[in-house]
Each structure stands twice: as structure tokens, then as C-alpha cells.
Amino acid sequence: xxxxxxxxxxxxxxxxxxxxxxxxxxxxxxxxxxxxxxxxxxxxxxxxxxxxxxxxxxxxxxxxxxxxxxxxxxxxxxxxxxxxxxxxxxxxxxxxxxxxxxxxxxxxxxxxxxxxxxxxxxxxxxxxxxxxxxxxxxxxxxxxxxxxxxxxxxxxxxxxxxxxxxxxxxxxxxxxxxxxxxxxxxxxxxxxxxxxxxxxxxxxxxxxxxxxxxxxxxxxxxxxxxxxxxxxxxxxxxxxxxxxxxxxxxxxxxxxxxxxxxxxxxxxxxxxxxxxxxxxxxxxxxxxxxxxxxxxxxxxxxxxxxxxxxxxxxxxxxxxxxxxxxxxxxxxxxxxxxxxxxxxxxxxxxxxxxxxxxxxxxxxxxxxxxxxxxxxxxxxxxxxxxxxxxxxxxxxxxxxxxxxxxxxxxxxxxxxxxxxxxxxxxxxxxxxxxxxxxxxxxxxxxxxxxxxxxxxxxxxxxxxxxxxxxxxxxxxxxxxxxxxxxxxxxxxxxxxxxxxxxxxxxxxxxxxxxxxxxxxxxxxxxxxxxxxxxxxxxxxxxxxxxxxxxxxxxxxxxxxxxxxxxxxxxxxxxxxxxxxxxxxxxxxxxxxxxxxxxxxxxxxxxxxxxxxxxxxxxxxxxxxxxxxxxxxxxxxxxxxxxxxxxxxxx
Numbered sequence: 324x325x326x327x328x329x330x331x332x333x334x335x336x337x338x339x340x341x342x343x344x345x346x347x348x349x350x351x352x353x354x355x356x357x358x359x360x361x362x363x364x365x366x367x368x369x370x371x372x373x374x375x376x377x378x379x380x381x382x383x384x385x386x387x388x389x390x391x392x393x394x395x396x397x398x399x400x401x402x403x404x405x406x407x408x409x410x411x412x413x414x415x416x417x418x419x420x421x422x423x424x425x426x427x428x429x430x431x432x433x434x435x436x437x438x439x440x441x442x443x444x445x446x447x448x449x450x451x452x453x454x455x456x457x458x459x460x461x462x463x464x465x466x467x468x469x470x471x472x473x474x475x476x477x478x479x480x481x482x483x484x485x486x487x488x489x490x491x492x493x494x495x496x497x498x499x500x501x502x503x504x505x506x507x508x509x510x511x512x513x514x515x516x517x518x519x520x521x522x523x524x525x526x527x528x529x530x531x532x533x534x535x536x537x538x539x540x541x542x543x544x545x546x547x548x549x550x551x552x553x554x555x556x557x558x559x560x561x562x563x564x565x566x567x568x569x570x571x572x573x574x575x576x577x578x579x580x581x582x583x584x585x586x587x588x589x590x591x592x593x594x595x596x597x598x599x600x601x602x603x604x605x606x607x608x609x610x611x612x613x614x615x616x617x618x619x620x621x622x623x624x625x626x627x628x629x630x631x632x633x634x635x636x637x638x639x640x641x642x643x644x645x646x647x648x649x650x651x652x653x654x655x656x657x658x659x660x661x662x663x664x665x666x667x668x669x670x671x672x673x674x675x676x677x678x679x680x681x682x683x684x685x686x687x688x689x690x691x692x693x694x695x696x697x698x699x700x701x702x703x704x705x706x707x708x709x710x711x712x713x714x715x716x717x718x719x720x721x722x723x724x725x726x727x728x729x730x731x732x733x734x735x736x737x738x739x740x741x742x743x744x745x746x747x748x749x750x751x752x753x754x755x756x757x758x759x760x761x762x763x764x765x766x767x768x769x770x771x772x773x774x775x776x777x778x779x780x781x782x783x784x785x786x787x788x789x790x791x792x793x794x795x796x797x798x799x800x801x802x803x804x805x806x807x808x809x810x811x812x813x814x815x816x817x818x819x820x821x822x823x824x825x826x827x828x829x830x831x832x833x834x835x836x837x838x839x840x841x842x843x844x845x846x847x848x849x850x851x852x853x854x855x856x857x858x859x860x861x862x863x864x865x866x867x868x869x870x871x872x873x874x875x876x877x878x879x880x881x882x883x884x885x886x887x888x889x890x891x892x893x894x895x896x897x898x899x900x901x902x903x904x905x906x907x908x909x910x911x912x913x914x915x916x917x918x919x920x921x922x923x924x925x926x927x928x929x930x931x932x933x934x935x936x937x938x939x940x941x942x943x944x945x946x947x948x949x950x951x952x953x954x955x956x957x958x959x960x961x962x963x964x965x966x967x968x969x970x971x972x973x
Contacts, residue, residue, distance in 0.1 A: 359455070362399035363448045369396035370441050377438070393437035400448040401428060401441075418593040427626040431946060434616050434623075439946035443627055446950050450957045473541060476507035489541075489558045498552050506543045509561045510552035511536055517550040519543040595629035602940055617942070624939035627949035628932055637924045637960030644967035645917030651968075653900040654910045655884070661896040664879050665914035667860040671811050671907070672850055672873070674865035675818035675828055675839075677883060679802075679904055680793040682866070684717035687774060688790040692766065697723050699787050703779050705730040705745045706752045714775060714791050740777075751780040758785070773823035795831065798905040803832045805908045813859070817846045817873075847872045864899075864907060866891055881907060917967060924960040931956045 373392055376384040384392070408421035424443060431440035477484040479497040489507040492498065497513065500506050506519070518532045521543045530546055533539065539552050541561035599622040607613045642659035649656055656662055676682050691699035700721050705728040707715040730750070733743035739760065740753015751757055755778060758765050763780045766788070774792040778785070806814060816837040818825040825839025838849065850873050853859050863873045866883035871894045874880030882895030883902045892898055899906045935952035938944035 359452065362403075363445060363452065366396050366400045366441060366445045366448070369393075370438060370445060373441075374438055389437065390432075393432075393441055396441045397428070397432075397437075397444060401444040404444060404447065418589065418596060420592075423592065423596070423626045423629060427623045430619065430623045430626075434620055436620065436623075436946060439950075443946065443950050446955070450961075453958055453961055473505040473507035477501075492554055492558065494554055494557060496554050498554060499549060500545045500552065501549050502545055502547065504545055506539050506541055506545065506552065508541050508552075508554045508558055509556040510539050510554040512539050512550065513553055514548075514550040517545065518547040520546055592629065595625065599623075599625045599629075620946075621939055621942055624944055624946055624949040625936060627946065628935050628939055628952045637928070637957060637964055638921055640961060641917060641921040641924060641964040641967070644920075644964045645913055648917075648967045648970065649910065649913050652906065652909050652913070653903075654906055654913070655898040655900065656910075657896050657898075661879055662914045662917050664860075665862070665897070665911055666918045668862045668879060668911065669811060670813040670815075670853060670859045670861045671806060672815045672817060672853070672861060672863045672877070673904075674846075674863075674870050675816055675820055675825055676793060677866040677902075678864050679799040679816075679832065680795055680828065682793065684713050684775070684791045685794055686717055686721060686789060687792040689721075689787070690766075690789075691787040692785060694781070694786055697725070699779070700789075701725075701728045702745050702748070702750055702781055702786070703752060703777070703789065704728070706733060706741050706743055706750055709733040709743070710735075710741060714777065717791050718777065718789060745781075748782045752777060754778065773821070773827050775824070795828070796902075796904060798903055800832055802904040802908060803834060805905070809908060809911050813853075815849070815853075817841055817849055819843075819846075843870070843872050846870070847876055850876055862907075864904065866902075881910075913967075916970060920963055920967060924963055927960060927963070928956050 369392065373384075373389070373396060376392075377389075404421050405425050408419065408425040411417070411419045411421055424447060428440040428443050431437070431443070473489050475486045476489045476492050477499040478487050478492055479499070484499045492508055498507060498510065512533055512535055514535065516532065516534050517539065518530045519539065521531050521540065531543070538555075541558070602625055603615075603618050603622040606618050607615075639659075642662060645662050646656055646659065649662075656665075673679060689696055689700065694702075700718075700723050704719055704721060704723065707718045709730060728745050730743045730745045733741055735741055736753065736757060739757035740751065742749070742751050744750065751761060751763070754776075755765060755769070758778050758780060761780065761783065763783060763785050765778055765785050769776060769778065769788055772788075772790055774790050777789045777791060779787055779789070803814060814834050814836070816825060816829045816832075816834050818828075818837075818839045819841055820839050822839030825837050829835075829837030838845075841849070850861060850863060853861055854876075861877045862879040862881055863870070863877040864881040864883070865874055870882075870891050874882060874891060874894045874896075879897060880895040881897045881899060882891040884892055884898040884900040897910060899910075931952050935944050935948050939949060
């Protein structure tokens with residue numbers, strides 16, 4: 324999969340690069356820069372003064388002085404639009420909002436309606452300032468990521484820690500992070516423990532405490548003591564760089580609604596231009612008291628109203644607001660199209676390990692037969708010290724008082740377990756097949772245990788067993804309940820783990836359809852069967868490399884971004900940074916709210932425009948109503964889109 328090169332300047336709040344939307348609107352500097360307001364302020368003051376001089380019929384304010392005054396008031400806000408219109412025409416794109424506003428306002432000047440001509444451009448400029456402010460508000464959550472982008476790394480080189488650029492640090496180097504500093508690269512913790520603020524990465528304000536050898540992510544802030552990490556990725560592949568890359572690409576991916584509106588605007592705009600020409604000249608053949616100036620004025624109103632600003636501005640802004648709201652909640656959509664797709668999901672397929680379970684094995688039960696539990700566990704732990712299996716790691720977390728035992732002559736029996744000598748006694752540790760092969764009879768109660776079980780024999784006698792189980796995530800049960808409440812009609816669990824374990828977990832979560840013991844191609848086949856029903860809109864949640872094919876095949880692929888593999892994260896359409904399955908509910912809520920607001924804006928824009936178009940053609944609306952129908956509706960739509968940033972999703 325070809326990745327777009329990350330360009331941090333595109334999102335850097337201090338970048339001098341001008342921000343411009345795909346609709347051609349060039350907004351120049353940030354809205355908090357006072358210079359951005361100067362043109363609108365000048366035009367506004369001159370317009371108000373001009374209207375006052377007209378109202379009081381001041382003697383000197385006549386003829387050429389009046390024309391020059393309003394022309395000067397027009398230029399600060401009108402010239403940028405005229406320039407954009409001309410540039411668009413040179414590129415072969417004639418029928419843009421810039422062209423419409425240019426001919427409408429110039430026409431207003433030709434028929435002597437100077438204040439209206441200035442007002443159209445002035446309110447458009449004000450609308451642009453509002454839009455720019457709204458865009459930057461929506462981007463504030465994304466820019467917050469840049470605030471935690473590390474600027475330096477203390478790397479151990481030549482027997483000392485030296486400060487270097489994080490981009491120069493290589494995999495496997497030791498990095499020191501002091502209290503209050505940002506972790507510069509992804510790595511594993513070398514210190515005994517550490518506490519980190521991961522809010523910028525996950526959206527969670529609660530500190531995250533981890534232990535030695537666990538993962539630490541770039542962009543986290545060290546909260547407690549000096550710690551050391553060993554880097555596992557280069558800076559360009561770190562979690563913070565990956566997030567920035569995904570967010571940047573997301574804003575460039577258009578939803579179907581956005582693309583449709585843009586295409587529609589390009590069709591209906593020239594139609595309106597020709598209708599305006601018809602409004603100007605056709606009444607000559609049907610109206611007895613035809614006055615060219617009156618009908619031209621109506622046509623100019625018609626042109627101003629037809630400007631598609633409210634649509635081409637507020638709709639992308641609505642999706643941008645949705646992307647920003649999601650990132651604030653630790654959810655990264657790789658494009659606006661996936662916001663749309665998420666609203667249609669009615670079928671959810673999920674992996675088990677690492678998705679609804681923690682993916683970390685824990686001792687669930689210890690049963691010693693003929694031995695004290697502590698002594699029994701010391702025999703077992705002495706053997707498991709020789710193993711790197713995740714189950715061995717779980718067993719070694721057991722706290723046994725007294726001196727540890729040592730194992731010798733340990734050998735692995737493939738697919739069965741371990742054998743060795745501990746304290747002069749022969750020890751077997753493994754599964755039932757190992758016990759059977761050595762003629763050791765195990766307790767019958769072990770037959771009913773579905774979780775992973777480690778059987779132990781000491782001196783050729785069955786000594787007991789340990790049950791190892793993966794824990795459910797805290798929010799797993801609540802997630803399944805709430806998924807049904809938000810309209811997910813089908814929930815299925817597919818796992819590579821043993822079918823008995825899969826069925827047990829599914830039963831705990833009240834999931835009716837579950838299959839275990841599946842290979843990646845088996846999972847894919849199950850999803851393909853579901854896809855044969857065109858009514859099924861499928862989302863798949865997973866975290867492993869083996870989930871990548873299904874993530875790609877689903878309508879929406881959702882990956883757990885904390886524990887998930889790089890392949891899964893790269894393939895997925897939506898990333899859950901916190902690894903909480905309940906975030907899927909939040910993603911659905913944000914997607915539906917975004918779509919609702921977008922369609923509210925579409926309805927508002929079309930409804931008001933149609934009404935004022937009819938009134939304008941009938942001579943019942945003035946240029947001021949036209950200004951409201953254009954810029955006013957755009958402002959209302961922008962304010963509506965900004966609501967996404969203020970919504971409470973709890």
C-alpha cells in the first residue's frame with residue numbers, strides 16, 4: 324500500500340503556508356491575525372458612512388464622488404473575489420461563485436445600486452472570516468497533536484545522554500525521558516514503571532501507568548520520575564507521526580455527499596446564469612411596461628442568490644468538524660467517506676483477543692493435588708522460566724514466598740509442553756497429550772475446563788493444574804448492549820482461538836453467533852458470506868495481522884490502535900486509539916450527528932435559496948434579501964457545523 328508522505332507543515336499552526344479549501348476559497352492568514360480583518364473593517368466603515376451620507380442627502384456626496392467613495396469601499400473585499408473569478412476563468416472554470424458575485428456586484432454598480440454591490444462583497448468577506456474561524460476551531464484538536472510532537476531526544480551515546488533530533492534516533496537506542504517531557508519515539512520501558520499522560524494520542528485524560536518491558540508511545544508525557552526506554556521504531560513510523568499522517572490524509576478524502584454537491588453546484592450554476600439572462604430579456608416580449616433596469620436588478624439578485632457558497636463551504640466544514648470531534652475522542656477516521664459509511668452499519672463482526680478481551684493472560688485458578696499451592700507453583704515456575712510463551716509469562720507473575728526453585732535439563736516437546744528436573748524430581752508441564760504420552764492420569768475435572776490449562780506432573784504423578792484465561796475488557800459487555808441500542812442488528816464473533824473459549828466469551832457477552840479456531844482465510848470467508856446479502860453493511864473490529872484481510876474486505880474496517888499490529892492499523896478505515904470497544908459506539912454517534920448536520924445544512928441552503936429566488940424573480944426581494952440567502956445562510960450553516968465541536972458524547 325503506497326503511503327502519502329507526511330508533511331507536517333500542512334498542519335503546523337505556525338506554518339506560513341496559506342490555507343485554502345478545495346472550493347477555491349483562499350483564506351490567507353489565520354483569523355486571530357488582526358490583519359485578516361482590516362479589509363472588512365475598512366469596507367464596513369465606508370459603507371456605513373456612505374449610507375448615512377445618502378440618507379441625509381449631503382450635498383457634496385453626489386455623482387463621481389459617490390461612485391469613487393463606494394468603489395473604494397468595494398475594492399478591499401471585492402478585489403480578492405474578482406481576482407479569484409478571473410483566475411478560475413483562465414483555468415477554464417467559468418461558472419463559479421466568484422464569477423456570479425463579480426458580475427452581480429459590477430452589475431449593481433452599473434445600475435447605480437452601489438451600497439448593495441458593496442454589501443454583497445462585504446458580507447461574503449465576513450462569511451469567509453467566520454468560516455476560517457470555524458475551520459480552525461475544528462482543527463484545534465488536530466493541532467493539539469502537534470503541540471506534543473517531540474522536539475528532542477536524550478539518547479545514550481558514548482557513555483552519556485546527549486540531546487539530538489528525534490528523527491536521527493535509530494531502533495534499539497536507549498532514550499531518557501525526564502518528568503514533564505514528551506516521549507520522543509515509540510519503545511519499550513526499561514525502567515520498573517512509569518506514568519504517562521496520553522490524552523493527545525487516545526483522548527483519555529486519565530494517566531496511564533505501565534510496567535517494565537511494556538510499550539510506550541511517542542507523544543506521551545512522562546508524569547513521574549526519570550525513565551528510560553529502548554526505541555522500537557524510527558520517528559517517521561512512531562505513533563504520533565502515524566496519527567498526523569492519517570489525519571492529514573483524512574481531510575483530503577471526500578465523502579460521496581461532498582462530491583455530489585460539488586458536481587451539482589457546477590451544473591446548476593450555469594443554469595442559473597442563463598435563467599438570469601432570461602429574467603433580464605424575456606419579459607420584454609410579455610410585459611407591457613418593461614423597464615430594462617428593473618429586470619436587470621432582478622436578474623442580479625437572482626445571480627447573488629444562486630451562489631453555492633453555503634453548500635460548498637458548510638458541507639466540507641461539517642465533515643471536518645466530525646473528523647475533529649472524533650480525533651478529540653481518540654477515534655481516527657481515515658476520511659470523510661468513512662464517516663458516511665459508519666452511519667449505515669447494521670452488522671458488526673469482531674475478533675476476540677485484543678478486541679473484546681485484554682489480550683493478556685492471567686492466572687484464573689490454581690489447583691494443587693497432594694502439594695501445597697506455593698510449593699507446587701515453585702516447581703511450575705522453575706520450568707516456565709525457560710519458556711517465552713505468553714502463558715509462561717502469566718504463570719511467572721504468581722507471587723510465591725521463599726526461595727525460588729531452579730530447573731535443569733529442560734527440553735521442549737513440540738506441541739505438548741516441557742520436561743525437566745527441579746530439586747531432583749522429574750517434572751512435566753504441558754497439555755493433556757503430554758500427560759497421556761507419559762501414562763499419567765489427570766483429574767477428570769480438567770475435561771470440563773474450556774480455558775487454557777497447564778497440567779503438571781511431578782515424579783510421574785499428576786500434581787495439579789493452572790487455568791489461564793484472557794480477561795474481558797471493562798467496557799466489553801456494555802458495548803454489546805449499546806451496539807444493539809444504536810441499531811446494530813447482527814453481532815458476530817470470529818476468532819483464531821479455540822472454539823470452546825470463543826463460545827464461552829461470546830456467551831458472557833450475549834453474542835449469539837460465534838466461531839473459533841479460524842484461520843485468516845476462514846474469517847474472510849465468513850464475512851464474504853455476510854456480504855452476499857446486499858442489505859448487510861458490515862464493520863469488522865480487529866487488532867492482529869491475521870485480521871488485515873477482513874478489515875480490507877469490510878465496508879468499514881476498525882482497528883485497535885494501541886495494541887493493534889501495524890498491518891491492521893494500516894489496512895483499517897477507522898482507528899480506536901484507546902483500544903476500548905465502547906469507542907465504536909462513540910464513532911457511530913459522531914458519524915450520525917455529522918451526517919445529520921450536513922443534511923440540515925443542505926436543506927437550509929436549498930430551502931432559503933428557492934424561496935428568495937422566486938421572490939427575486941417576481942420583484943419582491945431586494946439585493947439585501949439576496950445577501951442573506953447567500954452569505955447569511957452560509958453563516959448559519961457554518962454555526963450549525965461548529966455544534967459538532969460542542970456536543971457532549973457521554
